[in-house]
Amino acid sequence: MPNFVTDKFIKPLLPFSDGEYNFLWEVFSENSSYVMVENTSARFFIAIKQKKDGLHVIKAEKISRPSQVLFLQQALEIYAKKAQCNMLFSNISPSKPKRENFVIKNLDFFAENFFTNKKEIYLEVGFGSGRHLLYQAKNNPDKIIVGIEIHKPSLEQVAKQCEILELKNVILVDYDSRILMEFFQSNSVKRIFVHFPVPWDKKPHRRVISSYFTKEALRILQIDGMLEVRTDSELYFDYTVKTFMSEDSVDVKILKNFDLEISSKYEDRWKRLGKNIYDIVLTNHKITEKIDKIAKLEFTFYSNVDKIIKNFTPKLFLGDGFFVHFETLHVKSNEIAVIKTAFGANERAERLFIIIDGKGARYFPNSVYAFSANKAAHEIIEKWLNE
Ligand SMILES: C[S@@+](CC[C@H](N)C(=O)[O-])C[C@H]1O[C@@H](n2cnc3c(N)ncnc32)[C@H](O)[C@@H]1O
Secondary structure, eight states: OOEEEESOOOOOOSSEEETTEEEEEEEEOSSEEEEEEEOSSOEEEEEEEEOTTSOEEEEEOSTTOOSOHHHHHHHHHHHHHHTTOOEEEEOOOOOOOOOOOTTBOOHHHIIIIITTOOSOEEEEESOTTOHHHHHHHHHOTTSEEEEEOSOHHHHHHHHHHHHHTTOOSEEEEOSOHHHHGGGSOTTOEEEEEEESOOOOSSOGGGOSOOHHHHHHHHHHEEEEEEEEEEESOHHHHHHHHHHHHTSSSOEEEEEESOOOSSOOHHHHHHHHTTOOOEEEEEEOOOOOOOOOOOOBOOOOSOOOHHHHHHHOOOEEEEOSSEEEEEEEEEEETTTEEEEEEEEEETTEEEEEEEEEETTEEEEESSOOBOOHHHHHHHHHHHHHHHO
């Protein structure tokens, strides 16, 4: 992350503007502060920390960082000049703007455009190096292939491949599949592939397959749609069969050492080691009620900055499958309060700020979708801010 260290620092008066950048206001805690910066494409914080030796570290703030690192570098450069800094260390020299890859989509895309999608959908969870996903995309140009992967380098690699191969039917998203499934309309997906998921033998709660995931998969699968799990782990195989069989009126098929049209890197390795490969295929036969489009969570009260400043202490609330952690408070007199929070599902927390000012409260830098765990967490946040 771009940052610099300076032994000279003359705090600039806010607001000020330079070119495309506006430096708007600053909020403070005991030994650090955040400056709100905006340009025509983004709003983000730069963070300032005074160290014990009198030096200042001025850096990009992680949670609010924009997709273009160049914005941060340019904002820090302008700020350094304005604050007459004498840089002892710096890594802020501007880099080339990052080219957007249009195969990778964010949650807003799913919420806005995807819900009403009419084409048949294949969904691959944890596609890794993407061999199977690319194979499905090439061979099914009439289908939409959605790939969900939490490992960013794999996601970016496969996105690049899609561009090179000019595949127009792929959508990739960096999110936890166990939560993202809540975005899909009921009975809308033809096939869900979960190939060689991490077995997590010692931490079964981290597994992709669970009773909740199975129920959600059955909800989003079309009639005769299939959830196809492929694994080399006998423990995961047993666990998946047990989990699927605990659902009512299900159709579960098991295959052993059955070759697919395409083999992944993992699969090649396990085959070389002489391991057995198991497929567990769950077919849906039920129509499920349609769900409403997932909304964004909004604060419904008019909050009082004074009260928040008086009552704030770092706090952790633990709920059933979710949590809320109020971490730090930064303020600008009694006008603006900025709370750093982490909240939501245990397996995929949102890390955001809550900004409270004369206009009310809002999440920053992005809004929050009302997944079930987020909704439960948001209720606690609202109640706590109101108390
Ligand atoms: C063992 S690799 C298998 C990759 C690929 N399916 C294959 O067969 O080669 C498991 C992949 O699942 C991804 N993964 C793990 N948990 C996930 C989750 N909750 N949502 C999406 N992807 C996940 C990991 O990042 C990893 O790339």
